Amino acid sequence: MIDLRSDTLTKPTPAMLDAMMSAEVGDDVFGEDPTINTLERKCAELFGMDAAIYCPSGTMTNQIGIRVLSNPYEEVICYEGAHIYKYEGGGVAGNSGLSFKLLKGDRGRLSLDEIMGSINPDDVHFPKSAIIELENTVNKGGGCFYKMEDIKSISEFGRKNDLKLHLDGARLFNALVETGDDPKAYGQCFDTISICLSKGLGAPVGSVLLGSQAYIKQARRVRKHFGGGMRQAGYLAAACIYALDHHVERLKEDHARAKTVGDALEELSFVESVLPVDTNIVIFKLAVNRTSDEFMNRLEEAGIKAVPFGPKEIRFVTHLDFDDDMLEETISILKHLK
Numbered sequence: 001m002i003d004l005r006s007d008t009l010t011k012p013t014p015a016m017l018d019a020m021m022s023a024e025v026g027d028d029v030f031g032e033d034p035t036i037n038t039l040e041r042k043c044a045e046l047f048g049m050d051a052a053i054y055c056p057s058g059t060m061t062n063q064i065g066i067r068v069l070s071n072p073y074e075e076v077i078c079y080e081g082a083h084i085y086k087y088e089g090g091g092v093a094g095n096s097g098l099s100f101k102l103l104k105g106d107r108g109r110l111s112l113d114e115i116m117g118s119i120n121p122d123d124v125h126f127p128k129s130a131i132i133e134l135e136n137t138v139n140k141g142g143g144c145f146y147k148m149e150d151i152k153s154i155s156e157f158g159r160k161n162d163l164k165l166h167l168d169g170a171r172l173f174n175a176l177v178e179t180g181d182d183p184k185a186y187g188q189c190f191d192t193i194s195i196c197l198s199k200g201l202g203a204p205v206g207s208v209l210l211g212s213q214a215y216i217k218q219a220r221r222v223r224k225h226f227g228g229g230m231r232q233a234g235y236l237a238a239a240c241i242y243a244l245d246h247h248v249e250r251l252k253e254d255h256a257r258a259k260t261v262g263d264a265l266e267e268l269s270f271v272e273s274v275l276p277v278d279t280n281i282v283i284f285k286l287a288v289n290r291t292s293d294e295f296m297n298r299l300e301e302a303g304i305k306a307v308p309f310g311p312k313e314i315r316f317v318t319h320l321d322f323d324d325d326m327l328e329e330t331i332s333i334l335k336h337l338k
């Protein structure tokens with residue numbers, strides 16, 4: 001089976017497992033796991049931010065980030081397909097007591113104009129506009145990424161208008177290897193940043209939330225409330241350190257393979273359109289008379305797993321465990337599908 005459902009499906013490589021097995025560990029709730037402390041420092045330094053906290057998932061780092069930046073009854077401005085809105089089980093409402101202002105964006109990339117037009121007046125009828133949340137790369141937008149100049153202008157506007165900024169950077173490294181942007185520029189633009197090590201970077205578990213000393217101190221309290229305080233999790237953090245040291249540059253290979261799959265799909269009669277392939281995500285729309293459900297069945301019978309992404313849309317994600325042989329086989333299977 002060729003599994004293109006997600007870049008979370010990868011298994012640790014032998015070298016990553018070696019790094020995990022030899023990790024020095026301690027109780028992280030007491031702040032005594034040296035490997036977690038190293039990971040947190042390494043991430044904070046990379047983005048030029050004060051501090052960082054290791055958590056079990058990207059959902060948790062997003063939820064904690066939003067929580068420490070807000071007060072109940074306020075509003076978060078984000079893309080209508082944002083992970084924090086669509087794929088976190090409604091957590092923002094329950095965990096932080098917030099409502100959403102949902103914007104369309106360009107494939108989910110919000111423009112400054114759209115954001116400016118979405119700020120509520122200072123009037124008791126309206127929830128207070130409190131947080132601008134951006135996602136980079138944008139999952140629902142087919143893995144597209146922002147230009148740094150656009151992020152900078154959104155950040156400047158936010159800071160002038162007493163809005164906090166959170167970045168869902170689950171796939172930020174996919175954007176960074178394409179743009180060549182300095183991670184520290186991101187650190188300057190946002191109050192909190194969530195990065196996932198368990199997506200394209202190939203670690204088995206974990207995400208990191210970055211921010212100021214004060215926010216991360218508060219984040220440690222909230223992580224405890226959420227039940228996310230782990231003990232000798234340095235074994236997992238060792239995999240994350242290994243991933244940061246060895247698996248960032250190779251993301252370009254995933255992008256090249258995704259592009260090849262996207263180009264092949266363009267030629268097929270059962271495909272109506274393919275979103276531009278900018279990183280490791282390929283989203284395509286099926287032709288008339290086709291539905292994702294029936295197509296998914298035939299795809300799976302032919303040996304490829306994918307995710308339905310709408311009534312006529314399918315998503316493929318390339319990753320560390322999808323190599324050139326699998327790429328060749330994928331193209332051949334797709335060409336022979338009826």
Ligand SMILES: *Cc1c(COP(=O)(O)O)cnc(C)c1O
Nearest residue numbers: 057058059060083135139168170
């Ligand atoms: C995967 C993902 C997350 C975090 O997901 P977890 O499975 O909780 O680690 C957050 N944002 C985006 C855009 C994602 O794709």
